[in-house]
Amino acid sequence: MDFRFTPEQEAFREEFISWLEENLPDDWDPSRYRNYDSSEELARAHKDLQRRLFEAGYAGLHYPKEYDGQGRTLMEEVIVLQTITSTCAELRMPGVITFGMAAPVILICGSEEQKREFLPKTLDGTHIWCQGFSEPNAGSDVANVSTRAVKKNGHYIVNGQKTWTSFAHIADYCILLVRTDPDAKKHKGLSYLLMDMKLPGIEVRPITQITGEQEFNELYMEDVRVPAAMLLGKEGDGWRIAITTLMFERVIGDVTMAAVYQRNIERMIQMASQSKRSGKAVIEDPIFRQQLAQAYIEVMVLKYHGLRNLSQQLQGDIPGPEGSIGKLLWSEPNQRITEAALGMQGPGSQIMGGSPWSVQDGFWQFSFLRSKGSTIEAGTSEIQRNIIGERVLGLPKDISRAVRIQ
Amino acid sequence: MDIRLNEDQIEIARQARRFCENESPMEYVRAMFEDERGFTDDVWRKMVDMGWTALRIPEAYGGLDMDLMDLAVILEEMGRAMVPGPFFSNVLLAAEAVMEAGTEPQKERYLSRIATGETIGTLALHESDGGADPGYVQMGARPVGNGFVLNGTKLFVPDAHVADFLVCAARTESGEDPAEGITLFLVDPKAEGVSVSLLPTMDGTRKLCAVEFKDADVSADGVLGEPNKGWKPLSRVLRRAQVGLCAECIGGAQRAMEIATEYAKVRVQFDQPIGTFQAVKHRCAQIYVEVESARSILYWAAWAQDHGDIEEAALAASVAKAYCSEVYRNATASAIQVLGGTGFSWEHDIHLYLKRAQANEVALGDPAYHREQVAQLIAG
Ligand SMILES: Cc1cc2nc3c(=O)[nH]c(=O)nc-3n(C[C@H](O)[C@H](O)[C@H](O)COP(=O)(O)OP(=O)(O)OC[C@H]3O[C@@H](n4cnc5c(N)ncnc54)[C@H](O)[C@@H]3O)c2cc1C
Numbered sequence: 001m002d003f004r005f006t007p008e009q010e011a012f013r014e015e016f017i018s019w020l021e022e023n024l025p026d027d028w029d030p031s032r033y034r035n036y037d038s039s040e041e042l043a044r045a046h047k048d049l050q051r052r053l054f055e056a057g058y059a060g061l062h063y064p065k066e067y068d069g070q071g072r073t074l075m076e077e078v079i080v081l082q083t084i085t086s087t088c089a090e091l092r093m094p095g096v097i098t099f100g101m102a103a104p105v106i107l108i109c110g111s112e113e114q115k116r117e118f119l120p121k122t123l124d125g126t127h128i129w130c131q132g133f134s135e136p137n138a139g140s141d142v143a144n145v146s147t148r149a150v151k152k153n154g155h156y157i158v159n160g161q162k163t164w165t166s167f168a169h170i171a172d173y174c175i176l177l178v179r180t181d182p183d184a185k186k187h188k189g190l191s192y193l194l195m196d197m198k199l200p201g202i203e204v205r206p207i208t209q210i211t212g213e214q215e216f217n218e219l220y221m222e223d224v225r226v227p228a229a230m231l232l233g234k235e236g237d238g239w240r241i242a243i244t245t246l247m248f249e250r251v252i253g254d255v256t257m258a259a260v261y262q263r264n265i266e267r268m269i270q271m272a273s274q275s276k277r278s279g280k281a282v283i284e285d286p287i288f289r290q291q292l293a294q295a296y297i298e299v300m301v302l303k304y305h306g307l308r309n310l311s312q313q314l315q316g317d318i319p320g321p322e323g324s325i326g327k328l329l330w331s332e333p334n335q336r337i338t339e340a341a342l343g344m345q346g347p348g349s350q351i352m353g354g355s356p357w358s359v360q361d362g363f364w365q366f367s368f369l370r371s372k373g374s375t376i377e378a379g380t381s382e383i384q385r386n387i388i389g390e391r392v393l394g395l396p397k398d399i400s401r402a403v404r405i406q
Numbered sequence: 407m408d409i410r411l412n413e414d415q416i417e418i419a420r421q422a423r424r425f426c427e428n429e430s431p432m433e434y435v436r437a438m439f440e441d442e443r444g445f446t447d448d449v450w451r452k453m454v455d456m457g458w459t460a461l462r463i464p465e466a467y468g469g470l471d472m473d474l475m476d477l478a479v480i481l482e483e484m485g486r487a488m489v490p491g492p493f494f495s496n497v498l499l500a501a502e503a504v505m506e507a508g509t510e511p512q513k514e515r516y517l518s519r520i521a522t523g524e525t526i527g528t529l530a531l532h533e534s535d536g537g538a539d540p541g542y543v544q545m546g547a548r549p550v551g552n553g554f555v556l557n558g559t560k561l562f563v564p565d566a567h568v569a570d571f572l573v574c575a576a577r578t579e580s581g582e583d584p585a586e587g588i589t590l591f592l593v594d595p596k597a598e599g600v601s602v603s604l605l606p607t608m609d610g611t612r613k614l615c616a617v618e619f620k621d622a623d624v625s626a627d628g629v630l631g632e633p634n635k636g637w638k639p640l641s642r643v644l645r646r647a648q649v650g651l652c653a654e655c656i657g658g659a660q661r662a663m664e665i666a667t668e669y670a671k672v673r674v675q676f677d678q679p680i681g682t683f684q685a686v687k688h689r690c691a692q693i694y695v696e697v698e699s700a701r702s703i704l705y706w707a708a709w710a711q712d713h714g715d716i717e718e719a720a721l722a723a724s725v726a727k728a729y730c731s732e733v734y735r736n737a738t739a740s741a742i743q744v745l746g747g748t749g750f751s752w753e754h755d756i757h758l759y760l761k762r763a764q765a766n767e768v769a770l771g772d773p774a775y776h777r778e779q780v781a782q783l784i785a786g
Binding site: 272289390 | 407475667671678681682686691700701702710728729776777779781785786
């Protein structure tokens with residue numbers, strides 16, 4: 001067992017840290033947690049950084065060279081991701097679906113042509129992807145997707161509505177789950193398309209979320225003609241590929257989120273050192289100290305569990321249902337951590353960013369609100385516990401689902 | 407980076423599992439729970455034959471010189487089977503204290519005999535308030551002639567009633583820094599002025615004692631290592647022992663999870679196995695999440711004691727002790743709820759796990775203490 005990077009990996013890490021410092025956008029302010037007001041600006045900055053990463057040989061480290069990756073290991077990729085997320089998490093954000101789901105699923109399930117067409121353009125920052133799974137009547141019950149795709153003259157004609165589609169407004173492509181066979185059993189009739197977001201008939205309507213931002217959208221499709229060559233896998237494979245996609249998302253999540261939260265713990269310590277409550281420095285308050293330590297402990301749990309999982313994956317395992325642990329470990333603790341941080345601010349916790357009385361520019365107010373989405377997105381906590389209970393521990397399925405799946 | 411047990415460790419774990427199943431089944435654990443001594447010579451001998459008491463001892467003293475990680479693998483299995491007896495106090499407390507603080511002759515005298523199972527030691531550290539900081543070591547040792555005279559009471563001393571020697575921390579000087587002025591003494595528990603009595607503790611599988619000292623004489627060579635400088639080596643011992651406890655906690659929590667899950671599959675109510683109900687299913691899932699993630703933290707903490715620098719070792723030990731001991735407690739409490747009335751019965755084994763979890767949680771620093779340690783290390 002060894003928890004250290006090898007000397008080569010350590011050297012690579014240091015080399016990358018200095019590269020990144022040199023290559024951040026000119027107007028990047030590291031003291032701010034949000035540097036861009038509009039998602040369009042953010043998308044541009046994200047693509048620009050991705051292009052530079054690509055040119056410098058830091059993109060897609062574990063992707064094969066024939067698709068313009070670097071042919072190295074997942075470990076180097078993780079080193080790069082950890083560094084980016086602890087330095088400039090914001091710039092990484094528009095790429096979470098692109099690199100967390102779309103690229104790995106195309107690599108695993110795509111045809112040779114699809115891999116050649118999409119992977120280079122994904123790695124070099126040309127394409128941002130969004131994920132069109134959820135619909136008004138297909139949330140946790142993803143298999144209930146009703147968006148229809150009918151094959152006609154070499155095209156799939158797509159009609160329907162997706163919702164909560166993050167980054168659809170800035171995305172170039174969409175991994176889209178559609179129903180191709182309405183007569184087949186629920187899970188069997190689904191297919192997986194790679195859809196160009198510029199096709200006629202696509203309409204994106206932003207949804208304002210709890211933070212006041214517009215990060216996700218409604219996505220309407222009316223007679224959108226997706227070329228048949230954009231089918232990923234075979235017709236009817238959609239469910240299997242969708243599940244694979246979600247598992248990838250879970251694995252990448254753990255290690256990068258740990259880096260983000262570790263940075264947040266530093267923020268928390270800084271805040272507590274500077275704030276006073278009832279005339280006493282917050283950092284000296286024993287209750288706060290317990291909360292701070294607990295926050296740190298939970299971040300370490302996420303970090304080392306993520307690394308242990310990664311170790312297993314470096315042996316070539318495809319992520320399994322155990323990945324649900326990581327999802328719970330990054331989503332639930334962050335709610336407790338942000339609640340604790342607001343608790344320390346007392347009445348001041350009501351002030352958002354932008355006021356002379358704001359604490360750390362409203363970072364914790366934003367994070368507290370954003371953290372509420374984490375136990376919903378990418379499979380709710382309840383769904384994760386169902387997965388663990390049923391697929392890892394072998395407990396019987398819910399009656400309703402057991403009947404339906406038969 | 408490679409966070410997996412190696413082949414040897416997997417084999418050690420397999421052997422330990424088999425040993426515990428054969429030699430320490432629940433009937434034995436229950437019998438020892440009621441028994442004053444708390445273990446049999448037969449099982450002890452077999453454990454020695456497995457090489458477990460020699461595992462951490464340096465080769466020069468007849469040991470195997472292995473890592474804490476290797477021992478952690480065994481401790482996880484021992485925790486799972488709740489193996490009773492003085493193994494932990496002997497191997498993780500007494501032997502490590504002699505290894506860390508002892509002079510050459512002391513090491514020679516004690517370590518080889520611990521390795522062969524001929525002698526059993528323990529550590530007398532805590533006093534009535536049970537605090538784990540050096541400041542809580544208040545019992546005094548007065549220099550008299552060449553030696554010392556000990557007066558006071560040590561509480562929560564594991565297995566002192568069967569120990570051949572005690573490593574006893576006492577204050578020989580008091581000043582600004584509570585970590586200075588603590589001396590470790592090698593004490594014969596049968597010596598004049600020393601009296602040992604069993605405490606009626608909740609967990610009968612690990613006996614705890616009160617050790618009272620009334621003008622107990624200790625000669626000069628009874629000082630383990632250097633006078634007044636006992637805390638530093640002791641703190642290294644404590645960190646490793648805390649990690650050892652974490653390994654036990656994970657073994658126990660894993661077993662509690664299995665007990666709950668197995669029951670949830672077979673117990674039928676409302677015409678369905680209760681594991682169908684999410685209120686039950688999600689409890690089991692939550693135990694799994696906690697146990698698996700705690701195991702990751704255990705590996706880090708054990709590795710950090712073996713290979714990390716002192717700061718990482720201290721941080722990891724406290725992170726692990728706070729987390730793993732709470733995970734164990736949650737797992738047993740949750741399992742009892744899943745078991746319903748059965749879980750509340752003396753007949754079912756789960757209460758033994760609950761009681762051990764409760765004991766491990768407060769041993770060698772409770773979670774609040776360790777969180778404060780973490781806070782000090784990360785924020786000053
Ligand atoms: C910030 C954010 C970003 C998102 N981005 C995307 C995206 O890019 N692409 C995309 O496709 N989707 C996205 N989603 C949608 C997300 O995947 C869904 O919201 C999620 O799957 C839950 O579906 P739902 O909202 O319909 O809730 P529902 O499924 O209706 O769930 C409501 C409640 O019921 C519970 N519940 C439902 N079924 C069960 C069950 N079987 N057992 C126990 N409890 C159950 C849920 O846990 C939840 O508490 C995003 C969501 C959020 C919050």
